[in-house]
Amino acid sequence: MPRSILNVVMVSAMILASRPLTAGEPVSAHDAWSRATPPGAKNGVAYLVIKNSGAPDRLLDVTVDGAVAGEAQIHTHVHEGGMMQMNHLETLDLPTGETAFEPGGLHIMLMGLSQPLKADQSFELTLTLENAAPVTVSVPVRDMRR
Amino acid sequence: MNRLKTALLLVVIAVAAFAFGGWWSTGFRTSAPGSASPADMNGYVLDQPRPLPEFSLVDQDGQPFGPQDFSGAWSFIYFGYTYCPDICPASLAVMAQVDDELQASGVTSPTRFYLVSVDPRRDTPERLEEYVTYFDQDFRGLTGDPASLDAITRAAGVVYQVPEAPASDDYLVGHSSTITLLNPNGEVHAIFTTPLVAENIASDFAAIAGS
Numbered sequence: 459m460p461r462s463i464l465n466v467v468m469v470s471a472m473i474l475a476s477r478p479l480t481a482g483e484p485v486s487a488h489d490a491w492s493r494a495t496p497p498g499a500k501n502g503v504a505y506l507v508i509k510n511s512g513a514p515d516r517l518l519d520v521t522v523d524g525a526v527a528g529e530a531q532i533h534t535h536v537h538e539g540g541m542m543q544m545n546h547l548e549t550l551d552l553p554t555g556e557t558a559f560e561p562g563g564l565h566i567m568l569m570g571l572s573q574p575l576k577a578d579q580s581f582e583l584t585l586t587l588e589n590a591a592p593v594t595v596s597v598p599v600r601d602m603r604r
Numbered sequence: 605m606n607r608l609k610t611a612l613l614l615v616v617i618a619v620a621a622f623a624f625g626g627w628w629s630t631g632f633r634t635s636a637p638g639s640a641s642p643a644d645m646n647g648y649v650l651d652q653p654r655p656l657p658e659f660s661l662v663d664q665d666g667q668p669f670g671p672q673d674f675s676g677a678w679s680f681i682y683f684g685y686t687y688c689p690d691i692c693p694a695s696l697a698v699m700a701q702v703d704d705e706l707q708a709s710g711v712t713s714p715t716r717f718y719l720v721s722v723d724p725r726r727d728t729p730e731r732l733e734e735y736v737t738y739f740d741q742d743f744r745g746l747t748g749d750p751a752s753l754d755a756i757t758r759a760a761g762v763v764y765q766v767p768e769a770p771a772s773d774d775y776l777v778g779h780s781s782t783i784t785l786l787n788p789n790g791e792v793h794a795i796f797t798t799p800l801v802a803e804n805i806a807s808d809f810a811a812i813a814g815s
Binding site: 501 | 686687688689690691693694697700701704731734735738739762763764765774776778779780781798799
């Protein structure tokens with residue numbers, strides 16, 4: 459094999475090897491969970507960590523299985539005037555790196571639960587992004603009472 | 605030799621600064637309001653317990669509940685609402701853990717735990733009953749008209765904000781995320797502030813109730 463072709467092959471192999479298998483899908487989600495809800499609760503919550511290993515992106519929408527809840531919204535907490543006030547965010551910038559949704563901070567609010575979320579069940583959330591492909595994540599429900 | 609002297613001088617300065625810092629922070633702490641607070645408490649103990657004003661709330665069984673009904677036990681009160689998905693369930697879970705911690709550590713002072721809903725439009729007594737007993741069978745729920753809620757929240761050091769005329773049933777409510785502690789005379793005795801951590805609250809309470 460001529461040396462120049464060998465070089466091209468090796469360089470191509472190195473470039474391919476240096477990319478994750480999900481090349482072209484720089485956004486992923488992990489550590490998702492949801493809090494089990496009391497009977498009759500109308501709203502629930504989900505937390506997760508979104509990892510963006512590519513260029514800055516934006517979370518445009520979160521959708522939840524209609525059998526679980528009517529709607530999923532991106533919410534954050536603002537601490538002002540001695541109050542914790544939840545704010546609905548239309549979209550959320552995702553800089554390169556990790557964005558954590560966690561209790562007392564950013565969270566996915568599940569509006570209009572069809573029934574209480576019970577420990578050991580799980581459901582799917584789909585994240586729609588401005589640039590990267592949609593991400594679907596499985597969300598296990600945990601009983602956090604004690 | 606010169607270098608050794610410099611090093612020694614630095615050590616002396618560091619020790620002096622440390623000692624002064626300790627004296628200053630202790631002096632500050634003992635002269636500050638809430639001086640009865642356990643050291644490192646997240647929150648404060650009132651210098652003078654504050655009596656509650658008159659109000660008429662309703663409990664989870666639909667029974668009237670006035671300030672005198674808090675008498676006879678220490679009361680831990682969280683002000684929130686049941687449509688709140690994040691910090692309210694987390695805080696009620698913390699109160700359940702405080703209850704466990706107190707029992708495990710043999711604290712014998714009688715205690716009661718309450719959620720006061722500042723959202724009476726949606727939180728009926730039935731709904732409150734379902735909600736609070738999920739966290740503990742003995743937890744109690746209270747709510748009431750805006751005038752009564754204003755009276756108890758003001759005394760309890762809590763602020764809240766409910767939309768006056770929400771367009772739909774999906775509105776959000778702003779509220780303090782603190783736990784107010786009433787003494788067995790039904791007076792505001794202490795406020796626990798965020799972060800609400802069960803084992804800290806339990807040990808602070810043991811110090812407060814034991815004193």
